[in-house]
Amino acid sequence: MLATEDAEVLRGAVRLYHDLTQLLRLCLPGPFDPKTFDPKTFDHKPADPGLIGLLARAADVPDWITLDAFVVETQAKVRKCFTRILGQAP
Numbered sequence: 001m002l003a004t005e006d007a008e009v010l011r012g013a014v015r016l017y018h019d020l021t022q023l024l025r026l027c028l029p030g031p032f033d034p035k036t037f038d039p040k041t042f043d044h045k046p047a048d049p050g051l052i053g054l055l056a057r058a059a060d061v062p063d064w065i066t067l068d069a070f071v072v073e074t075q076a077k078v079r080k081c082f083t084r085i086l087g088q089a090p
Helices: 004-027 049-058 064-086
Strands: 035-038 043-046
Touching: 004 049, 004 064, 049 064
Parallel strands: none
Antiparallel strands: 035 043
């Protein structure tokens, strides 16, 4: 049986990943890169601020930096849950 703590982490993670993925699928014709390459200047520019705002709002965080940190933190928590449930990775 799944521990309550693991269930809460995994439920929140699947909701976050689902919301972000669906927004990206609706708003973009292809893969998402938070920095887009400008071939004229050979520089990276931030992605569209409107899209970044939508993604942050979907995760209930104030901005891109916080969203990025939140996703990294969520990934680490999910990894711990999977390790606890399934055992150490080979």
